[in-house]
Amino acid sequence: MRPVRSPQSLNETKESMRPLRLLAVILLASSGLVGQTETKPAKAPTSFDKSAFDATVNPCEDFYQYSCGGWRKANPIPSDKSRWGRFNELDEYNQSVLHDILEKVAASGKHTAIEQKVGDFYAGCMDEKKANDLGTKPIQSQLDDIAKIGSTKQLIQEVAKLQDQSVPVLFRFTIGVDQHNATKHLADVDQGGITLPDRDYYLKQDAKSVETREKYLAHVQKMLQLMGENADQASKDAKTVMDIETQLAKASMDRVMRRDPKNSDHIVGVSELLQMAPNFDFPEFFPATGVEKFDRVNISNPDFFKQVNPLITSVPLDDWKTYLRWRVVKSAAPWLSQPYFDENFDFSGRYMTGAKEPEVRWKRCTQLTNRSLGEALGQLYVAQTFGPEGKDRTLKMVKAIEHQMDKDIHAIDWMGEDTKKQALIKLQAVMNKIGYPDKWKDYSSVKVTRDDLLGNLRRAAKFEIDRNHNKLNKPVDRSEWNMTPPTVNAYYSPDQNNINFPAGILQPPFFSKEVDDAVNLGGIGVVIGHELSHGFDDQGRKFDAEGNLRDWWTAEDGKKFEERAQCISDEYSGFTTVKDEKGEVKLNGNLTLGENTADNGGLHLAYMALEELMGDKMNLPIDGYSPAQRFFIGYAQIWCQNQTDQIARQLAITDPHSPGKYRVNGVVQNAPEFQKAFSCKAGDPMVSAKPCRVW
Numbered sequence: 001m002r003p004v005r006s007p008q009s010l011n012e013t014k015e016s017m018r019p020l021r022l023l024a025v026i027l028l029a030s031s032g033l034v035g036q037t038e039t040k041p042a043k044a045p046t047s048f049d050k051s052a053f054d055a056t057v058n059p060c061e062d063f064y065q066y067s068c069g070g071w072r073k074a075n076p077i078p079s080d081k082s083r084w085g086r087f088n089e090l091d092e093y094n095q096s097v098l099h100d101i102l103e104k105v106a107a108s109g110k111h112t113a114i115e116q117k118v119g120d121f122y123a124g125c126m127d128e129k130k131a132n133d134l135g136t137k138p139i140q141s142q143l144d145d146i147a148k149i150g151s152t153k154q155l156i157q158e159v160a161k162l163q164d165q166s167v168p169v170l171f172r173f174t175i176g177v178d179q180h181n182a183t184k185h186l187a188d189v190d191q192g193g194i195t196l197p198d199r200d201y202y203l204k205q206d207a208k209s210v211e212t213r214e215k216y217l218a219h220v221q222k223m224l225q226l227m228g229e230n231a232d233q234a235s236k237d238a239k240t241v242m243d244i245e246t247q248l249a250k251a252s253m254d255r256v257m258r259r260d261p262k263n264s265d266h267i268v269g270v271s272e273l274l275q276m277a278p279n280f281d282f283p284e285f286f287p288a289t290g291v292e293k294f295d296r297v298n299i300s301n302p303d304f305f306k307q308v309n310p311l312i313t314s315v316p317l318d319d320w321k322t323y324l325r326w327r328v329v330k331s332a333a334p335w336l337s338q339p340y341f342d343e344n345f346d347f348s349g350r351y352m353t354g355a356k357e358p359e360v361r362w363k364r365c366t367q368l369t370n371r372s373l374g375e376a377l378g379q380l381y382v383a384q385t386f387g388p389e390g391k392d393r394t395l396k397m398v399k400a401i402e403h404q405m406d407k408d409i410h411a412i413d414w415m416g417e418d419t420k421k422q423a424l425i426k427l428q429a430v431m432n433k434i435g436y437p438d439k440w441k442d443y444s445s446v447k448v449t450r451d452d453l454l455g456n457l458r459r460a461a462k463f464e465i466d467r468n469h470n471k472l473n474k475p476v477d478r479s480e481w482n483m484t485p486p487t488v489n490a491y492y493s494p495d496q497n498n499i500n501f502p503a504g505i506l507q508p509p510f511f512s513k514e515v516d517d518a519v520n521l522g523g524i525g526v527v528i529g530h531e532l533s534h535g536f537d538d539q540g541r542k543f544d545a546e547g548n549l550r551d552w553w554t555a556e557d558g559k560k561f562e563e564r565a566q567c568i569s570d571e572y573s574g575f576t577t578v579k580d581e582k583g584e585v586k587l588n589g590n591l592t593l594g595e596n597t598a599d600n601g602g603l604h605l606a607y608m609a610l611e612e613l614m615g616d617k618m619n620l621p622i623d624g625y626s627p628a629q630r631f632f633i634g635y636a637q638i639w640c641q642n643q644t645d646q647i648a649r650q651l652a653i654t655d656p657h658s659p660g661k662y663r664v665n666g667v668v669q670n671a672p673e674f675q676k677a678f679s680c681k682a683g684d685p686m687v688s689a690k691p692c693r694v695w
């Protein structure tokens, strides 16, 4: 589903650490989980919530509104949020559980080493007075180092150093998985270095994009003024930052292109990279990162390095220094003193997402601890919330859905026997990971003190960066997790061919011991089917059972797949996500193709599981609703949400997932099983004239 994203720098840092090839396909975008202030204890959401319905709406007219209208009315967006849905409700509840744990271990008393570490981290984060007293002191040594840069060579050294301190500047360097030998690692260089959420923000000429750039310039200027520059200088420097980032954006590949793994598959000898981009001074850069010497590297986007190469020497050194200073302060701003925090929120929160006020500090600190020491805090979380029986129950459902996919592949009429055979081999090889890692990361080397928030944050980030760099000559460990246990999300990893369900999502409204199987299959059953389908969506199908980028399809079947996928792309491109005085924004069917394919496939597989499970009981209603109806309502109610126009605009550009409304209506329009369950007729809005079906 997602790693959640917010304007906070650590998210951005984590994002920047992950090359395309490591990108897992998640259930939900992270940007959905921005902010909140509410102080009363959150309670766990419920499955099959009758108060969520809007009985005035005909399910065949608008099934999303029918299932969620009551909920949407009763749940306006909290003032510190840009989006509020069932995922957020559960996430909020999980955060309250983590908060209780953190408050306990941060208080004095007898604690284990792990408790002490997360407790100190959290306590250091909660010390707002200290942050205010320090002002920019926590970033002063970085600013001093930048000021000392006197040559291109020193510029590159400083870029390496800042990246190592988790400040994402200029480009990305990581150790990824070798797409052609997925048991091994490979060094990877990739585009990067921009501040706004996507290259489009720098390049598009529509009125809203022009406005965003004006606001961004003003934001950079204000931040630099806070650092002591006069208004003229800060205004000039803001333009410098914009110029440099615009050049980086121009050289970057767009998100739709990046969805095709072949577009980022350029393994070369290091000497070729040095020839292509000599000004990046990689012979200086690589050793500075501390990584072992290597002779092969993947260049995810060669054009980026070709186009940026001349800029390294043609852009004046002082301009580069301005850009680096900006990136340092922007990354740290959420954790600096009040004026920096406020200015950062004003642009990245209020303007960009539509949240009215920031989240309270304990929530931000709970999230930061979870992101920074996730498998330490996760151990405490799991011990309290998720026993072995949770793992067993989930595994049973996963097996049931996998069994349906096996049947589905055997049954589909558009795929030939040769491709089917390969698809079944891939399905057999899928590894299921449930709840939490079998072995936890050992954070004992991470120094944490109660009086050094930024230092703690940097050392925790450095721990992850070093872990990544140290993987170079080690085999890929498929038992590692990309999400922490309390996360309300799930993912499929194409280069590892595994599906991953953190403990955090295995609760109501996704899964509940209190409700019937139909509702649970509509919830967690579809989530499982969704992740499994990712192995066979337009991206996942390009990887084989071992996670290698290899075409295992016959040419004819590949073509048939693409025709079917095109149907889904066209369908979702027709959906409007925002319409206001600033114009109408439609979904990008190509950007969201993989997720929409997974939603459609996941629903189909879970429904097959329901039919097999219920047998002749499919006609026995509970509470007036047939099992099929309960299944579809269970599904729809997972996606109930409200969102600001601002975040809807942002997500239309950045999020490969469709908003809740279309995750529901886009899918049921294609599903004859739905139309039968609610007696919809041809011509009804929930009955597509041209239904799409891949899986």
Ligand SMILES: [Zn+2]
Pocket (backbone or CB within 6 Å): 001, 025, 026, 027, 028, 530, 531, 534, 595, 598
């Ligand atoms: Zn997904």
